[in-house]
Amino acid sequence: MKSVADFPKMKEKQDKIVMITAYDYPSAKLAEEQEVDMILVGDSLGMVVLGYDSTIQVTVEDMIHHGKAVRRGAKDTFMVVDLPFGSYHGDPYEALKVAVRVFQETGANALKVEGAGNLLPTIQLMIEAGIPVVGHLGLQPQQAAVLGGYKVQGKTQEDAEKILRDAKALEEIGVCAIVFECIPKQMMFEINQQLHVPTIGIGAGNEADGQVLVFHDALHYGHHHIPKFVQQFADVGAEIELGIAKYKKAVKTGVFPSDEQSFHLKENQSISLYG
Ligand code: KIV
Ligand code: NA
Numbered sequence: 595m596k597s598v599a600d601f602p603k604m605k606e607k608q609d610k611i612v613m614i615t616a617y618d619y620p621s622a623k624l625a626e627e628q629e630v631d632m633i634l635v636g637d638s639l640g641m642v643v644l645g646y647d648s649t650i651q652v653t654v655e656d657m658i659h660h661g662k663a664v665r666r667g668a669k670d671t672f673m674v675v676d677l678p679f680g681s682y683h684g685d686p687y688e689a690l691k692v693a694v695r696v697f698q699e700t701g702a703n704a705l706k707v708e709g710a711g712n713l714l715p716t717i718q719l720m721i722e723a724g725i726p727v728v729g730h731l732g733l734q735p736q737q738a739a740v741l742g743g744y745k746v747q748g749k750t751q752e753d754a755e756k757i758l759r760d761a762k763a764l765e766e767i768g769v770c771a772i773v774f775e776c777i778p779k780q781m782m783f784e785i786n787q788q789l790h791v792p793t794i795g796i797g798a799g800n801e802a803d804g805q806v807l808v809f810h811d812a813l814h815y816g817h818h819h820i821p822k823f824v825q826q827f828a829d830v831g832a833e834i835e836l837g838i839a840k841y842k843k844a845v846k847t848g849v850f851p852s853d854e855q856s857f858h859l860k861e862n863q864s865i866s867l868y869g
Contacts, residue, residue: 596631596672598704598726598770601792604631604803611771611804613674613794614812617643617660621809622667632794633668634706634806635661637676637736641818642810649735652678654692661700674728675702679736682707686716693720704770708734710760718767729764731757732798733776744821746797748777758785765791773806774798776823797823 604611613632616622617639625633639660640652654677661675675696682689693705704726707717720727732747748754761772771792774782779799786793786801795802807824810816815830844850859865 595670595703600672601631601771601803602790605790605792608803611792611794613804613806615806615809616664616668617809618663619667622664622671625809626668626671630671631804632672632674632806633664635664635673635675635700635702636706636808637678638808639676642808642816648738650679650739654678654681654696658696658699661696661702665701672703673701674704674706675700676706682713682716686719689716690719690723693725694723697725704728706730706773708736710763714763714767717764717769721768726770728794729761729769729772730775731760731764731772732774735775744776746776746778748781754781754784757781758788761785761789761791765789771804774802797821 601611611632612630613634614625614630615634615636615638616625617635622633635657637649637652637657639656640646640649643660644652644656646652657675657678661673665673677689677693677696681692696702697705705720706728707713708730710717710729710731717727717729733741733744735744738744748757757774757777761774764772769791771794772789773794773796774785775795776797777785779801782793782795782798783801786803792804793802794804794806796806810818811820811824812826813828813830814820814826814832815834817831820826841850
């Protein structure tokens with residue numbers, strides 16, 4: 595199992611950090627078998643698994659439920675769990691209680707929170723309590739309603755400077771990595787030059803120290819919208835469709851189950867249920 599101490603070493607060696615999301619036991623097991631460096635139990639859960647149209651409805655209970663399943667499937671992989679919308683935005687000590695609960699109950703190795711600014715004292719409390727935190731800057735999906743959608747961030751000088759300032763502030767208080775979502779590639783390059791903390795990009799070009807993708811996007815599983823920055827590495831959805839169609843046909847035509855797939859009495863045995 596990797597620890598927070600391993601990622602700066604990977605950054606140093608330019609050994610790219612590979613992160614993918616997982617939300618349940620089988621996906622976690624598959625990711626662990628491929629020895630990814632980190633698994634993220636993302637609140638993207640809301641869209642790709644629970645069928646909501648944003649991350650807003652995802653609850654702390656949802657994150658704990660799915661985080662525990664992922665932990666059972668990936669006992670030896672560094673697991674990051676997202677804190678969901680609204681769960682860390684009020685009183686810092688209330689937020690700390692939520693964080694402690696999610697950390698303890700899921701067995702996560704780190705928690706991820708979006709943003710910096712007013713949240714810095716809250717994040718610092720978590721780190722001081724012994725909870726490694728991963729930051730998340732650039733596009734923050736929990737802010738989509740305020741931003742007016744899911745847009746590329748940091749396209750103006752002012753925005754870009756704010757993102758860099760936030761990143762440095764997060765580094766300063768000791769986050770163990772920062773995810774940058776949907777920012778121009780050149781900006782990721784500039785930021786990466788100025789940070790010691792490992793960076794993980796999504797829709798941020800290839801300049802970050804690592805990459806993260808949503809499991810269902812990368813493998814094309816499901817019917818949700820797939821963003822432009824995703825490469826589809828498999829077509830799992832098509833395979834599943836085909837499998838269900840074949841199963842249906844086999845049942846309808848009586849081909850399944852075959853004699854081989856059935857249980858039989860011994861040769862000289864018979865039963866009668868008619869008394
Ligand atoms: O919830 C999620 O999957 C994420 C990644 C997109 C970074 O936060
Ligand atoms: Na997320």
